[in-house]
Amino acid sequence: MTAPLSIDAVEARCDTLLAAPDATLAASAPALADELLAMGEVILDTWITAKGDVPTEDTTEGFRLLALHRQAARGNASFNACRETCREVVYHHNLVRLDPTSADAPRNIRLGAMVVRHLTLFIGGKLQVDGLGDFCCSSRPIRQADTSNFSTEPVKVMEA
Amino acid sequence: MADTKKYKKVAYYPGCALEGSGHAYNRSTKAVGKELGLELVELDNWNCCGAMEVKNIDPKIQTYLSARNLSITEEMGFDTVMAPCNGCYHNLKKAEYDLGHDAKSVEVNHRLSEKAGHGEYKAGKIETIHALDWIKEAVGEEEIARRVKNSLKGLKVANYYGCMYTRPRHIFPEKDKGPGTESTSKPHFMDDILAAAGAQNVDFPLKTACCGGAHTLSDSDTSTKLVLNILTAAEACGADVVATECPTCHTGLEMHQIRAEKVLGRKTNVKILYFTQLLGMALGLSSSKVGVQENFSDSKAFLKSKGLG
Incomplete structure (x- = not known):
C-alpha cells in the first residue's frame, strides 16, 4: 500500500486504523506495521521539505525515520521533543514485525498508530506556529526571527 | 548502620506554578517530604526561573534569573536545590550548563548580579535535583515499600x-x-x-x-x-x-x-x-x-x- 502523502492524510489514516476491528488489523499486521513506519517518514519528509532541505535516504540504526529525525534535529534542538516519539514508532513496528501472528498485534498496531498520530500533531503544530518561536524545551528567541531569519547566531543581550 | 543516603535536607525552589495552578503539587510534595522525614527549606526571596517566555526574548536573561536562585541557594548554605517543576528544574540545569560552557553567559550573569547587588553564582557550586531524584535518592524503593500503609x-x-x-x-x-x-x-x-x-x-x-x-x-x-x-x-x-x-x-x-x-x-x-x-x-x-x-x-x-x- 502506498503511504499517504500529507500530514492530514496521515492523521486520518491513523484514526481509521484506531477504529478498525482486531480481525482487520490482525489480517494484515506486517503490512500495517510497515505502513505506520512509512507514515512516520512522510511526516518528517514534510517538515524537512518545508524547511527547504532534501530529506535523506540514509538510515540510522537501520531505519530511515531515525535518520530523518537526526537530519531535522540538526541545528534545531527543539526537535529533540519528538526523538522518543520517532523511536517508539520504530519500536512498535518491530514489535509487530517480530511476531505478526501474536494476539497482541492489533493492540500494538493501535498503539503504533497513536504514536504516529502524536508525531503528526506535534510536527503539524510546529509547522503552523514555527514563525512564532518555540515556547518549549529548547526554544529559540523570537528576536532571532526578526533579525536574522532564525539563524543560530547569539542574540544581542537585552539591557536589564 | 548509619543512614548514608543523600538529600535528606535540601533547599526547595517551588517556582511560580506551585504557588498557583500547581498548588496541589506543592502541598503534596511538602506532605510527602514530612512523612518521609525529609527536610525542605524554601529559598528566601526566590524569583521566577524565566520559564519559557523569557528565554524566547533573551536566553541570557533567563540564565541570569536561574543563576540568581542558585546564588541564593549557596548563600543559604546549601549545596543542593530541589525543583519539582520540570520547567524550573530544566532552567536551573540549563543555567548551570551555560555558566560552565559559555563565556557570554558568565559575563552577563556577572554584570547583572553586580547591578542587582547580590552574589554572583559560578558553575559547579550547586547541584539541582528534581523531586523524583530527591525521593529516589533520599529514601529509595526499599524504604518506600517498608513505609507503605x-x-x-x-x-x-x-x-x-x-x-x-x-x-x-x-x-x-x-x-x-x-x-x-x-x-x-x-x-x-x-x-x-x-x-x-x-x-x-x-x-x-x-x-x-x-x-x-x-x-x-x-x-x-x-x-x-x-x-x-x-x-x-x-x-x-x-x-x-x-x-x-x-x-x-x-x-x-x-x-x-x-x-x-x-x-x-x-x-x-x-x-x-x-x-x-x-x-x-x-x-x-x-x-x-x-x-x-x-x-x-x-x-x-x-x-x-x-x-x-
Missing part, C-alpha cells in the same frame, strides 16, 4: 514525564550513566517510586511526548488533540491513572481533558494525579492532605473505590 496495589498507572525532564540531554550529565541512573530515552524514576508503593505501571509509549502545554493559549486545538492522544493512549495501555511530575503538564492534561469532551465530544475517564499525591496516599496521608481537592478533575470517588485517600 495503603498500597497502590490494583492501580494501573501510566507515568507521564513530559518533554522537559530529560531534554536536551547535554544539560543532564548525570543521566544515562547506567544502572541506577535516570534514562533520558526511557525515564523510569517515577515508575520505580510508584511500583515501590504497590502500583502496577503500564508500558506507555508517550511518557516523554509533548503535551502542547506551552501552546495551550496560542494553539489550543493542537494542545487539546495532543492531550487527548496522550490520554487515549494511556487508556489503551490499560491505565486507570496518568501520574505526573510537572505542574504545566498536569494542568494541561486536566484542562484539555475537559476541553476535549466539550469541543471534540471525546470523553476520557483516566484520572490525572501528581505522583506525590499517589505516593502520599500510599504512605497513609488523606486525599485532602495531598491536595486532591485542588485538582481540576474530581478523582475522589475513583480513589475511594480503590481504597485510597
Whole structure:
C-alpha cells in the first residue's frame, strides 16, 4: 500500500486504523506495521521539505525515520521533543514485525498508530506556529526571527 | 548502620506554578517530604526561573534569573536545590550548563548580579535535583515499600514525564550513566517510586511526548488533540491513572481533558494525579492532605473505590 502523502492524510489514516476491528488489523499486521513506519517518514519528509532541505535516504540504526529525525534535529534542538516519539514508532513496528501472528498485534498496531498520530500533531503544530518561536524545551528567541531569519547566531543581550 | 543516603535536607525552589495552578503539587510534595522525614527549606526571596517566555526574548536573561536562585541557594548554605517543576528544574540545569560552557553567559550573569547587588553564582557550586531524584535518592524503593500503609496495589498507572525532564540531554550529565541512573530515552524514576508503593505501571509509549502545554493559549486545538492522544493512549495501555511530575503538564492534561469532551465530544475517564499525591496516599496521608481537592478533575470517588485517600 502506498503511504499517504500529507500530514492530514496521515492523521486520518491513523484514526481509521484506531477504529478498525482486531480481525482487520490482525489480517494484515506486517503490512500495517510497515505502513505506520512509512507514515512516520512522510511526516518528517514534510517538515524537512518545508524547511527547504532534501530529506535523506540514509538510515540510522537501520531505519530511515531515525535518520530523518537526526537530519531535522540538526541545528534545531527543539526537535529533540519528538526523538522518543520517532523511536517508539520504530519500536512498535518491530514489535509487530517480530511476531505478526501474536494476539497482541492489533493492540500494538493501535498503539503504533497513536504514536504516529502524536508525531503528526506535534510536527503539524510546529509547522503552523514555527514563525512564532518555540515556547518549549529548547526554544529559540523570537528576536532571532526578526533579525536574522532564525539563524543560530547569539542574540544581542537585552539591557536589564 | 548509619543512614548514608543523600538529600535528606535540601533547599526547595517551588517556582511560580506551585504557588498557583500547581498548588496541589506543592502541598503534596511538602506532605510527602514530612512523612518521609525529609527536610525542605524554601529559598528566601526566590524569583521566577524565566520559564519559557523569557528565554524566547533573551536566553541570557533567563540564565541570569536561574543563576540568581542558585546564588541564593549557596548563600543559604546549601549545596543542593530541589525543583519539582520540570520547567524550573530544566532552567536551573540549563543555567548551570551555560555558566560552565559559555563565556557570554558568565559575563552577563556577572554584570547583572553586580547591578542587582547580590552574589554572583559560578558553575559547579550547586547541584539541582528534581523531586523524583530527591525521593529516589533520599529514601529509595526499599524504604518506600517498608513505609507503605495503603498500597497502590490494583492501580494501573501510566507515568507521564513530559518533554522537559530529560531534554536536551547535554544539560543532564548525570543521566544515562547506567544502572541506577535516570534514562533520558526511557525515564523510569517515577515508575520505580510508584511500583515501590504497590502500583502496577503500564508500558506507555508517550511518557516523554509533548503535551502542547506551552501552546495551550496560542494553539489550543493542537494542545487539546495532543492531550487527548496522550490520554487515549494511556487508556489503551490499560491505565486507570496518568501520574505526573510537572505542574504545566498536569494542568494541561486536566484542562484539555475537559476541553476535549466539550469541543471534540471525546470523553476520557483516566484520572490525572501528581505522583506525590499517589505516593502520599500510599504512605497513609488523606486525599485532602495531598491536595486532591485542588485538582481540576474530581478523582475522589475513583480513589475511594480503590481504597485510597
